[in-house]
Amino acid sequence: MNKIKIGIVGYGNLGQGVEVGLKNHPDMELVGIFSRRDPKTLDTQSPAYLVQDILDFKDKIDVLILCGGSKTDIPKQGPALIEHFNTVDAYDTHAEIPEYFNKMNPIAEKNQKVAVIATGWDPGLFSMNRLMQEAILPNGQSYTFWGRGVSQGHSDAVRRIKGVKEAAQYTVPDEMMINKILAGETVDYNQKDAHTREVYVVLEEDANPTKVEKEIKEMPNYFVGYQTGVSFISEEEFKAEHQSMPHGGRVIRQGKTSKDALSIIDFSLSLESNPEFTAAVNIAYARAAYKLSQEEKYGARTVLDIAPHYLSSKSREDLMRDLL
Structure with missing residues (x-):
């Protein structure tokens, strides 16, 4: 089975939650953590790199999960990284989500990428x-x-x-x-x-x-x-x-x-x-981003746009049998 290759951008509470949560998903693997901090200073056994080196991994990562803050990090990182990677983020400044969507969508469409924005539990x-x-x-x-x-x-x-x-x-x-x-x-x-x-x-x-x-x-x-x-x-x-x-x-x-x-x-x-649960939601939507990319359904999406079956590692047939 080809595993979905995940990158983590930012290694605060949310990034650490994603690292832990990925262990619960056998269809995924962590390629690396990308941080502004010196990778040698991070308390992790996972591969870690400087965020400025992330473009070296363009062909090695299926989905980036952006784990920075909504106030200053994601508004800058989202538009920059969606040019090169499929992304998932937990942008949670509710009043500015439409503006952020309108910024991300044309960049994602132009570069044939999928951006799942504002995931988590609220928004989400x-x-x-x-x-x-x-x-x-x-x-x-x-x-x-x-x-x-x-x-x-x-x-x-x-x-x-x-x-x-x-x-x-x-x-x-x-x-x-x-x-x-x-x-x-x-x-x-x-x-x-x-x-x-x-x-x-x-x-x-x-x-x-x-x-x-x-x-x-x-x-x-x-x-x-x-x-x-x-x-x-x-x-x-x-x-x-x-x-x-x-x-x-x-x-x-x-x-x-x-x-x-x-x-x-x-x-x-x-x-x-809170961070581990938010991370768990982001991981499920990373799977959705990967599936949408495989289907060439490019552009930005919110949780309101994505059918629930995209979140699951099970087939639609199994979901119908087990959950309906």
Whole structure:
């Protein structure tokens, strides 16, 4: 069996999650990890290379999984790498996904590549569930909740602020609101009012905490409009209490199939490791990217565009027999 050859770009939490997750997929093999850091400094037994050498592997890799941050890495790396490789990324700046898609699609089509963008669990699995729930119950209301858990994207965005040495951002949902929805009550839902954000920051020496807190709370697409608490802590406290990365959430749809018949759909996730689960979703979509490339169906795709059978290593016949 010819295995799908995978490259990992970036070796933070998500990249490490992809490395671990690939061991669960016998139809795939890791060709290499590509990092801005010196490969000799990476804590890995896998082949590792400098990212600037990645074009030497154009004919050796079927799909690159981009594991950088959404704030600065993926917007630059995606358009540059799709010229030469099929790619999968977990770009999660929701408001800018259409713009990012419109940038990636023509480059992918021109170079006969496949770009699967904005995978993961939100955007990603939650996006699919929102679509399905709304299609099934058009007369109703959808609600999305995240947490309580560590947001990789938000934590990374905070770490990019000058003066921040380390950071973790927790998203906390309004549990009382969730319980009312599940009980069939109609609530006044606003995404920003339904969550609070807790940020724990380790500052560099001589950093200005007032300035850092202001920059966090005024960051567009991340914190503006949310009730956000910023706590400055020691590096020792951070290492002791903020190393695990749990997360989760749910997509709920209340809808009526007739005047008096209420239905509630509830899709939920509870994750001990946010990066490892996000990586697992990316790996499945890397398989989809490979299949689409083999079928010469080039261009950019989101999870809303890809049929579920593309994610599986099983044949369509086996899927029909086993899962329908």
